[in-house]
Amino acid sequence: MSEGAILVLGGRSEIGLEVARRVAPGRRVVLAARRAGDLDHERALLLADGARSVTTAEFDADDLATHESVLAGIGPIDTVIVAFGILGDQEVAETDPTHAVSIVHTDYVAHVHVLTILANMLRRRGTGTIVVFSSVAGVRVRRANYVYGSAKAGLDGFASGLADALAGSGVRLLLVRPGFVIGRMTEGMSPAPFASTPARVAEATVRALRSGRGEVWVPAVLRPLFATLRLLPRPLWRRLPR
Numbered sequence: 271m272s273e274g275a276i277l278v279l280g281g282r283s284e285i286g287l288e289v290a291r292r293v294a295p296g297r298r299v300v301l302a303a304r305r306a307g308d309l310d311h312e313r314a315l316l317l318a319d320g321a322r323s324v325t326t327a328e329f330d331a332d333d334l335a336t337h338e339s340v341l342a343g344i345g346p347i348d349t350v351i352v353a354f355g356i357l358g359d360q361e362v363a364e365t366d367p368t369h370a371v372s373i374v375h376t377d378y379v380a381h382v383h384v385l386t387i388l389a390n391m392l393r394r395r396g397t398g399t400i401v402v403f404s405s406v407a408g409v410r411v412r413r414a415n416y417v418y419g420s421a422k423a424g425l426d427g428f429a430s431g432l433a434d435a436l437a438g439s440g441v442r443l444l445l446v447r448p449g450f451v452i453g454r455m456t457e458g459m460s461p462a463p464f465a466s467t468p469a470r471v472a473e474a475t476v477r478a479l480r481s482g483r484g485e486v487w488v489p490a491v492l493r494p495l496f497a498t499l500r501l502l503p504r505p506l507w508r509r510l511p512r
């Protein structure tokens with residue numbers, strides 16, 4: 271079977287790009303993003319890291335009707351890094367239903383749509399890996415970011431079920447649960463405890479990919495921490511500042 275590409279959906283994502291850079295050497299990489307003509311910087315980084323080739327594709331995750339044709343145009347795919355997403359503005363979303371739904375549309379609905387198409391494609395090929403970025407924000411949803419958190423909770427559940435559905439198909443799904451990541455998405459916010467960086471998330475993701483794991487928390491301490499935080503009484507939980 272011919273070697274497939276590494277595809278980054280949301281090709282400008284800091285985390286997605288850091289993961290791609292670590293798996294790119296010798297491989298064909300496709301960056302799918304909005305404004306695909308404006309990916310020279312990302313392309314140059316991947317080529318400098320040893321990617322065999324880097325091409326781009328126009329991809330707007332919110333435009334569900336285009337998913338199938340965008341993915342079909344990429345050719346065989348081995349690894350998909352699903353890295354698009356928005357934090358949105360929680361304060362606005364609390365009173366503006368259109369904004370609330372736009373966050374859920376990108377972070378949940380568009381993921382459900384594209385992941386279903388990807389699962390079909392990779393199942394037919396009988397091989398492949400899908401990387402999905404959940405968040406601790408969805409593990410127990412907090413008052414301070416409940417719109418984004420609810421979309422991540424939905425995504426986490428969907429991706430967990432899809433991973434189980436793919437068992438035995440030759441296709442695997444790696445679910446990554448980062449905590450706060452210092453970067454573009456969180457610009458201007460003061461880091462939460464156990465904050466990480468895109469590079470650290472990528473290192474943990476690539477380690478998990480190589481060891482065949484199905485889930486990874488970044489940093490690892492968040493897993494036992496959230497096992498405990500799940501038990502915190504609501505009156506205390508609701509007062510958490512973020």
Ligand SMILES: NC(=O)c1ccc[n+]([C@@H]2O[C@H](COP(=O)([O-])OP(=O)(O)OC[C@H]3O[C@@H](n4cnc5c(N)ncnc54)[C@H](OP(=O)(O)O)[C@@H]3O)[C@@H](O)[C@H]2O)c1
Nearest residue numbers: 280282283284285304330331332354355403405448451455
């Ligand atoms: N950063 C964190 O603190 C954090 C923590 C936990 C989980 N995560 C998750 O990790 C993933 C990657 O995040 P990141 O930190 O790499 O964020 P990032 O650098 O802001 O990247 C997100 C990317 O998503 C793209 N995007 C947004 N809406 C899109 C759409 N409709 N169609 C196509 N692309 C779209 C953006 O593209 P444009 O360049 O076109 O705007 C941006 O490049 C996300 O799912 C995020 O929720 C992040």
